[in-house]
Amino acid sequence: MTYERLLRPVLFRLDPEQSHELVLSLLAAAGRACAWTGMAPRAGDPRLAVDVCGLRFPGPLGLAAGCDKGGRALWMWPRLGFGFVEVGTVTPRPQPGNPRPRVFRLPEDRALINRLGFNSPGARAVAERLAAARRAGRYPVPIGVNIGKNAATPMALAADDYTRALERLHGHADFFVVNVSSPNTPGLRALQERRAAAVLLDAVATRNRALGERPLFVKVAPDMTRDELEGVVDAMRGRAHGLVATNTTVTRPGLRSRWRGEAGGLSGAPVRDLATEAIRVLARATRGRVPIIGVGGIMSAEDAYEKIKAGATLLEVYTGFVYAGPGLPRRIAAGLVRLLERDGLRTLRDAVGVDSR
Numbered sequence: 001m002t003y004e005r006l007l008r009p010v011l012f013r014l015d016p017e018q019s020h021e022l023v024l025s026l027l028a029a030a031g032r033a034c035a036w037t038g039m040a041p042r043a044g045d046p047r048l049a050v051d052v053c054g055l056r057f058p059g060p061l062g063l064a065a066g067c068d069k070g071g072r073a074l075w076m077w078p079r080l081g082f083g084f085v086e087v088g089t090v091t092p093r094p095q096p097g098n099p100r101p102r103v104f105r106l107p108e109d110r111a112l113i114n115r116l117g118f119n120s121p122g123a124r125a126v127a128e129r130l131a132a133a134r135r136a137g138r139y140p141v142p143i144g145v146n147i148g149k150n151a152a153t154p155m156a157l158a159a160d161d162y163t164r165a166l167e168r169l170h171g172h173a174d175f176f177v178v179n180v181s182s183p184n185t186p187g188l189r190a191l192q193e194r195r196a197a198a199v200l201l202d203a204v205a206t207r208n209r210a211l212g213e214r215p216l217f218v219k220v221a222p223d224m225t226r227d228e229l230e231g232v233v234d235a236m237r238g239r240a241h242g243l244v245a246t247n248t249t250v251t252r253p254g255l256r257s258r259w260r261g262e263a264g265g266l267s268g269a270p271v272r273d274l275a276t277e278a279i280r281v282l283a284r285a286t287r288g289r290v291p292i293i294g295v296g297g298i299m300s301a302e303d304a305y306e307k308i309k310a311g312a313t314l315l316e317v318y319t320g321f322v323y324a325g326p327g328l329p330r331r332i333a334a335g336l337v338r339l340l341e342r343d344g345l346r347t348l349r350d351a352v353g354v355d356s357r
Contacts, residue, residue, distance in 0.1 A: 003325030016103040016112070024073055031076030041078040041140050045337050047347050048083075052291045052313055053215035053241050055142045055174055059083025060336070060348055061304065061329050064295050064316035065146035065177065065219075066114070070121045071129040078140045081329030086316060087126060088146030089179050092164040094122035095150055098184060102264070105322075106257035110299060111271075112319050114248070115264030117184045118148050123168035130172035142174040146219065148182065155187045159203035166207055175215035178204060178240070181247035183265045189221060194231035201239035215241045222246035222274035222296060226281050233285045242291040243282055245312075246275045268319035272297025276310050283311025283356040299324065301335020308336075311353040 011019040044059040051057070062084035063077050071087040078085075097119025104113045120126075126145070133139055147169070149161035166176060178201065180191035191200055201218065208216055218240050220232055236243070248265025255270060275296025282292055294312025298304050299320040307315055321328050336348065345351050 003327065008323070008325065012105065012107065015101070016105050017100065020103070024068065027073040027076040031073050031079065034079055035075040035136055042081070044081070044083065044333060047340060048333055048336060050083075050313060050348060053175065055215065057083045057142060057314060058140070059329075059333055060308070060314050061332055062086055062141075062144075062293070062314060062316045063321070064318040065089055065144075065179070066116075067318045067321065069119065071126050071133070071143075074129070074133045074139070074143070075136075080326050081333060082141065084142040084144065084174075084314070086144040086146055086177060087130070087173075088177070089118050089120065089148040089182065090123050090126045090145055090165055090169065091118050091120040091148055091150045092123045092161050092168065093150050094125065095120055095152075104259040104262050104264075106255060106259050106266075106268070107323075108256045109260075109268065109270055110319075110323050111255070111257070111266055111268030112322065113259060113262045113264045113266050115184045115262075117151060118182065120148075123147075123165045127169050127172050130169070134172065143172075144175045144177055144217070145169050145173040146177040146179050148179040149185065149188065151185055155190065158191060159200050162200065162204050163207045166204060167211065170208075170211045170214065173214060175217060176208070177217045177219050177244055179219045179247070181219050181221040183221070183248060183250045192220060192224065192228065192232055194235050197232055197235035198239070201236060205239040217242040217244050217291075217293065219244035219247055220278065220282075222249045222271060222278050223251060224278070229278060229281050230285045233282065233290070236290075242293065243286075244293040244295060244316075245278045245282055246271070246296045248296075249274055267296065268323070269297050269299055272299075272303055272306075276307055279307055279310040279312050280356050283353050288353045288356070298332070301332045301339060304332050305336060305339045305351070308348065308351050309353070309355040311356045313349075313352055 098117035147165040291313040293314045294307035295316035
């Protein structure tokens with residue numbers, strides 16, 4: 001309540017990117033102080049712990065890619081209650097992204113539009129930060145890295161960029177996410193097409209196995225048809241281990257804000273139903289055998305539970321964090337426990353996919 005009544009109005013008077021940079025810098029400083037003093041994250045409820053691809057997640061809710069692109073505030077996220085962190089999108093070479101302004105708040109819709117375009121410090125810089133975090137002590141939650149291509153790289157050479165980023169970061173991440181679904185890099189979404197996805201994932205999976213296999217996820221768009229989503233499932237078989245559903249949408253479902261006409265990807269509450277339906281389609285296509293990280297429009301425990309019942313094993317938030325503040329992860333965790341108790345379920349795993357079976 002303090003955040004929503006006092007802090008958010010102040011932050012929302014600033015340019016969206018300026019306020020994001022300010023908050024990220026403050027969280028980074030606070031995280032370093034906590035790490036230096038030895039302050040450990042508060043333990044989560046064991047009923048919410050999840051094992052996925054051989055990794056132990058103390059809680060199902062992670063920080064989505066796009067928030068801490070360069071891994072600057074790594075030590076703070078677990079202390080806010082996140083069960084894992086996805087850094088990125090990281091490109092092999094540094095790039096500034098698209099021209100500003102490129103982030104827009106839609107408060108009437110509890111949404112954001114961004115056209116950042118993979119602004120990234122580059123794989124080398126992120127690898128150094130991740131390595132420093134590992135040296136500082138045992139990192140308490142899994143770290144995922146979301147990888148993408150540089151804008152200047154021709155589409156025909158996209159696989160080279162993904163494999164280069166993977167190589168540079170491989171020793172520092174617990175899992176990887178192949179981002180082929182951002183709407184802000186021209187031509188990128190074509191890599192979701194069945195044949196193109198298979199070629200790309202072949203290259204990435206081959207290099208991943210050669211380096212010592214890490215779990216590999218594929219991030220898809222919420223704007224894909226059922227057939228297109230099933231095509232991604234076919235393309236990932238034998239190549240990737242899981243899916244992230246979903247990225248931002250290029251549609252504008254029922255928006256009221258004056259910024260609704262801006263180009264870019266829409267995230268937040270309006271994406272909730274699109275993302276949940278994509279999760280449901282993917283869960284059925286994989287018969288519940290492939291882990292799905294559900295992201296898109298999670299603003300409450302009820303939103304989170306809806307995605308779990310649709311088939312998501314893990315969850316991620318970003319825009320919800322912007323609107324609800326740093327208390328959101330623990331509120332969602334507490335709400336999930338209440339919902340499990342209401343339904344007479346012992347663990348979160350018991351609820352996964354109950355609406356998709």
